[in-house]
Amino acid sequence: MAEALVRVEDVHKVYQRGSERIDVLKGLHLEVPAGEFLALMGPSGSGKTTLLNLIGGLDTATAGRVVVGGHDLTRASKRELARWRAEHVGFVFQFYNLLPVLTAARNVELPLLLTRLSRAERRRHVAAALELVGLADRAAHYPAQLSGGQEQRVGIARAIVTDPTLLLCDEPTGDLDRETAGEILDLLATLNARYGKTIVMVTHDPLAAERAGRVLRMDKGMLAEQAAA
Amino acid sequence: MKYFPLLWRNLWRRKVRTTFTFLSIVVAFFLFGLLMAIRNAFDVGIELAGQNRLLTIHKTTIIQQLPERYQAQIQATDGVRFVTHLTWFGGVYQDPKNFFAQMAVDPEGLLRIYPEYLIDPEQRARWIATRIGAITGAKLARRFGWKVGDKIPIKPTFWRPTDGKPETFEFDLVGTYRGDKDNVDETAFFFHHDYLMERTGDSGEVGWYVVEVEDPARADQVADAIDRQFANSSAETKTATEKAFAQSFAKQVGDTGAILAAISAVVFFVILLIAGNTMAQAVQERTSELAVLKTVGFSDGVVLLLVLGEALLLAGSAGVLGLGLVVAATPVLSRMVEAFLPIFYVPPDALALGVGFALLLGLASGGVPAYLAQRLTIVDALGKRQ
Numbered sequence: 329m330a331e332a333l334v335r336v337e338d339v340h341k342v343y344q345r346g347s348e349r350i351d352v353l354k355g356l357h358l359e360v361p362a363g364e365f366l367a368l369m370g371p372s373g374s375g376k377t378t379l380l381n382l383i384g385g386l387d388t389a390t391a392g393r394v395v396v397g398g399h400d401l402t403r404a405s406k407r408e409l410a411r412w413r414a415e416h417v418g419f420v421f422q423f424y425n426l427l428p429v430l431t432a433a434r435n436v437e438l439p440l441l442l443t444r445l446s447r448a449e450r451r452r453h454v455a456a457a458l459e460l461v462g463l464a465d466r467a468a469h470y471p472a473q474l475s476g477g478q479e480q481r482v483g484i485a486r487a488i489v490t491d492p493t494l495l496l497c498d499e500p501t502g503d504l505d506r507e508t509a510g511e512i513l514d515l516l517a518t519l520n521a522r523y524g525k526t527i528v529m530v531t532h533d534p535l536a537a538e539r540a541g542r543v544l545r546m547d548k549g550m551l552a553e554q555a556a557a
Numbered sequence: 558m559k560y561f562p563l564l565w566r567n568l569w570r571r572k573v574r575t576t577f578t579f580l581s582i583v584v585a586f587f588l589f590g591l592l593m594a595i596r597n598a599f600d601v602g603i604e605l606a607g608q609n610r611l612l613t614i615h616k617t618t619i620i621q622q623l624p625e626r627y628q629a630q631i632q633a634t635d636g637v638r639f640v641t642h643l644t645w646f647g648g649v650y651q652d653p654k655n656f657f658a659q660m661a662v663d664p665e666g667l668l669r670i671y672p673e674y675l676i677d678p679e680q681r682a683r684w685i686a687t688r689i690g691a692i693t694g695a696k697l698a699r700r701f702g703w704k705v706g707d708k709i710p711i712k713p714t715f716w717r718p719t720d721g722k723p724e725t726f727e728f729d730l731v732g733t734y735r736g737d738k739d740n741v742d743e744t745a746f747f748f749h750h751d752y753l754m755e756r757t758g759d760s761g762e763v764g765w766y767v768v769e770v771e772d773p774a775r776a777d778q779v780a781d782a783i784d785r786q787f788a789n790s791s792a793e794t795k796t797a798t799e800k801a802f803a804q805s806f807a808k809q810v811g812d813t814g815a816i817l818a819a820i821s822a823v824v825f826f827v828i829l830l831i832a833g834n835t836m837a838q839a840v841q842e843r844t845s846e847l848a849v850l851k852t853v854g855f856s857d858g859v860v861l862l863l864v865l866g867e868a869l870l871l872a873g874s875a876g877v878l879g880l881g882l883v884v885a886a887t888p889v890l891s892r893m894v895e896a897f898l899p900i901f902y903v904p905p906d907a908l909a910l911g912v913g914f915a916l917l918l919g920l921a922s923g924g925v926p927a928y929l930a931q932r933l934t935i936v937d938a939l940g941k942r943q
Contacts, residue, residue: 386852386935407856414854421939425849429566439853441559450559486853 333494333526334360334383339392341378341549352378354549355392362493365520365527367540374546376530377498383528384417384496385409397493414442418487418525420516422499424479426471432458432482433467439490457485461515477508484515488525495519497529501536513539564867567839578835579875582918585828586879586911592817593907594887598898599813609773610670611780612802613766616793620645622762623792630786631766636779638771641666644750644764648711648726650701656897657697659711659746660764661753664692670767673737680705680732688752691728694743696895698733705730709746719758726756744899768796825914832922836868840926847930848938861931868923869916876915880908 341353352375360366360383368376381387382394385401394401399412413419426435433454440450458464461481471479480500487495497516501509517539519525529540537543545552569575613631615621622644631640646659664685668674676684676692684690691709703709709728718724728748736743750763770779780796787794797805840847847860855863884903891901 381936384852386939407858410851410854410856413852419852421849425845425852425939427563427566427846427849429570430563434562434566438563438850441563442854442859447559 331362332359333362333364333397334358334528335393335395336379336383337393337395339379339382339389339394341375341382341387342390352549353382353389356550358544358551360526360528362526363520363524365517365539365541366529367537367543368528368530368546369532369534369537369543370546370552372532375549376546379546380496380498380528380530383494384419385413414439415490416492416494418484418490418492418495420480420483420487420495420497420500422502424471424476424483424503426479426482426486428471431468431470432463432474432478432485435471435482436485436489438486443490453489454485457489458482460488461485475508476504477511480504480508480512481515484512484519488519488523493526495525495527497527497531499531500529501531501533506535509533509536560863560866564863564870567843567863568867568871570839570843574835574838575871578831579871581831582828582872582875582915583879583882585824586876586915587883588824588879589821589911589914590880590883590903590907591890592821593911594883594890594901594903595898596814596817597904597907598901609770609776610799611768611770611776611783611796612799613768613780613783613794613796614802615765616784616795619765621792622760622764623766623794625761625763627787627792627794628763628766631768631783634779634782634786636771636775636782637768639666639670639769640766641670642750642763642766643667644753644762646711646713646748646753647715648713650709650711655701657700657744657746659748661750662747663750664747667747670769673741674734675737676732676734683731687729687731688749688755689727689729690731691746691748692732692734693730693746694899695733695735696743696899697746698730700744700892700895703730703733705732711746716753716757718756720756722756726752739902740900742899744895767799825918829918829921832868832872832918833925835871836864836923836926839867840864840930844933844938847933848935851933851935852939857931860933861927864927864930865920865923868927869919872919872922873912873915876918877912880911880915884908 336356336358339353339356340351343350343352356375356379358379368379370376378387382389382401383396385396385404389402392402397416399416401409401412404412427438430438436454436457437450440453445453455464455467458467461484463478463481463485466474466478466482471482474482495516500516501512504512513536516527516529520527527540529536531537613623613627615623625642628640628642631637641663644661646661648659649655650657668676668681680692684692693703698704707730709730710725711728712725734743754760768779768783770776776798780798783796784794850860850863851857880903887902894901
């Protein structure tokens with residue numbers, strides 16, 4: 329088995345809503361080897377997205393450790409986490425989250441603005457990313473001029489344009505029809521198989537989960553296998 | 558610069574709203590420029606007034622005349638280098654609305670004591686030699702399309718000719734003067750005092766005296782010495798520096814600076830509310846987009862700067878455009894108001910102040926939204942969207 333890219337060790341996440349304490353994650357352990365395509369399934373409120381946010385450095389654990397690629401995210405400052413995300417992680421959202429005022433190319437370029445690349449270099453990277461997702465001819469289109477599937481492809485291009493090691497996908501096909509969802513899953517599978525991207529995908533869709541190399545189920549803040557043990 | 562497309566596109570996301578806000582700011586800064594030009598028009602007289610020149614007027618009011626014989630006494634006063642006199646004519650050229658200052662003077666005396674009036678030597682000589690000759694400022698000549706050699710008829714209002722000739726004074730325009738700086742009044746009309754006396758009967762009086770002192774530091778002492786000489790006479794005098802008179806006049810009109818500053822402050826406050834509202838809405842309606850920026854690696858500080866940059870871009874570009882428009886319109890506006898405000902332009906320091914205010918407006922209107930954008934947490938913002 330490959331060395332773990334992601335290690336989640338006894339992680340707890342607690343939210344406080346007024347006087348109510350909500351334990352979203354309860355001592356969760358997880359290892360994701362480099363190059364794996366992992367699907368996380370489970371009912372709403374089981375903590376899938378929270379786990380994804382912790383792995384992506386978008387949120388911090390209440391207790392425990394999250395280590396990704398040797399970086400201990402639980403010890404990093406907000407600024408360090410932002411820089412780390414820019415360099416190592418790509419995010420794919422259910423609702424694409426493209427900026428409507430920017431063209432597809434400009435949307436894809438966003439993470440590159442944080443780098444020292446020249447304008448010409450940024451353009452080359454953007455063109456390559458759009459080519460990879462099959463949208464080279466839609467670079468100048470605005471999100472409103474694209475179909476849902478095309479928007480998600482642009483979202484994926486944005487996620488991979490900095491060539492991150494880890495892709496985190498939160499219901500990437502949740503807003504798409506079956507056929508388009510299949511195309512997006514093909515694309516993710518290609519990124520995993522051909523380009524070696526490690527993918528952690530949260531999904532409700534069993535058909536989507538089938539495309540992953542491993543499927544883990546979550547329930548009540550724990551992985552099902554851990555809960556059973 | 559690489560963030561500019563992002564700033565620009567975000568700014569114009571709501572075209573109608575941004576356009577109205579943009580225009581509001583443009584109008585506000587245009588108005589600011591106008592107010593500064595008006596303020597400058599009042600202040601410039603004070604700034605230009607020579608510290609080495611005194612004015613001696615009748616103690617009761619400048620309207621009352623002073624004996625012409627005072628000139629020799631003033632000239633003999635210790636500390637006085639030179640003295641000359643001016644007399645208000647107050648006539649009408651064609652129509653009362655064509656107002657401009659006309660003064661009867663001693664030509665040589667006037668040009669000596671006001672070296673800021675520049676005139677061609679030939680025209681100067683011709684004026685001195687021509688009894689009915691007159692000179693005028695270049696702006697006034699341009700206003701009425703006068704050329705050297707023209708006959709200028711001016712009808713008196715309170716001076717009554719006693720020579721039996723037609724009431725209207727007819728002057729030969731023999732020259733035009735220019736100021737040695739842009740802010741010198743070029744709208745006055747000067748002619749021979751002798752000609753006025755000749756036609757109206759020599760009253761032996763003049764309007765007021767302009768006195769050049771040897772040492773500006775002793776101006777107040779010289780002024781006291783002049784007034785003491787005429788104390789308890791039938792025509793007591795009041796002497797002060799030109800600057801003091803200019804300030805006194807400005808105060809009689811009202812504290813224009815304070816009034817104009819108050820108007821500017823109100824305008825800017827209203828604009829601040831408008832621009833602040835635009836920026837607050839702009840940030841509020843795209844919290845999820847800001848969260849996406851943070852997700853892909855934009856730090857809180859960069860997001861703060863982006864929102865602040867947007868506000869600065871809006872206020873700065875609109876403010877500079879407003880100021881640019883008022884500068885561009887100044888030549889036209891100047892001609893429209895030159896009868897009342899002979900010196901009308903937006904001074905460079907007011908333009909710099911305007912640019913400063915525009916940037917301040919950007920910072921103030923974008924400050925709170927930028928702070929809120931900085932504080933935005935990704936999970937909360939995306940949670941609302943998802």
